[in-house]
Amino acid sequence: MHQQTSDITQLLKSKGLRVTPQRFAVFASLLKRTDHPTADQLLQDLNQDFPVSSQATIYSSLQALQAAGLVREVLLEAGITRYDAHVEEHHHFRCRSCGAIEDIPWNLFSPLDFQQLRPGLQPDGYEVTIHGVCDRCSS
Numbered sequence: 001m002h003q004q005t006s007d008i009t010q011l012l013k014s015k016g017l018r019v020t021p022q023r024f025a026v027f028a029s030l031l032k033r034t035d036h037p038t039a040d041q042l043l044q045d046l047n048q049d050f051p052v053s054s055q056a057t058i059y060s061s062l063q064a065l066q067a068a069g070l071v072r073e074v075l076l077e078a079g080i081t082r083y084d085a086h087v088e089e090h091h092h093f094r095c096r097s098c099g100a101i102e103d104i105p106w107n108l109f110s111p112l113d114f115q116q117l118r119p120g121l122q123p124d125g126y127e128v129t130i131h132g133v134c135d136r137c138s139s
Contacts, residue, residue, distance in 0.1 A: 015068035022053055026061040027070060030085035036074050036101045038082055076101060076129055091128040097137035104130065
């Protein structure tokens with residue numbers, strides 16, 4: 001999912017976002033990553049290349065990107081928010097041993113039948129998280 005600098009700039013502008021160096025760096029980093037990093041992991045990685053980022057800047061960039069529909073929060077474990085630029089619907093596999101996270105195609109599972117829920121519940125979506133051990137850890 002590597003994109004050109006001009007493509008990223010155009011995408012940010014098309015969503016009505018001002019293209020700041022920090023916002024660009026956060027989004028470009030997320031587009032390259034598949035590990036669903038936390039804000040702290042993004043801060044650490046970006047400060048290696050762009051040492052003027054603060055935690056507040058990372059969080060405000062993530063909030064703006066999320067509000068624009070370019071990034072989504074992923075909650076796979078209690079108390080830890082991860083971020084993903086792959087905003088299309090998909091599921092996740094999380095390795096209990098090494099913590100690796102892998103995207104699972106949405107259509108791998110049959111859709112849930114919301115009609116089976118008790119009356120009064122109004123679901124607007126779902127996501128499956130599969131927990132287990134990845135092939136790298138099981139060998």
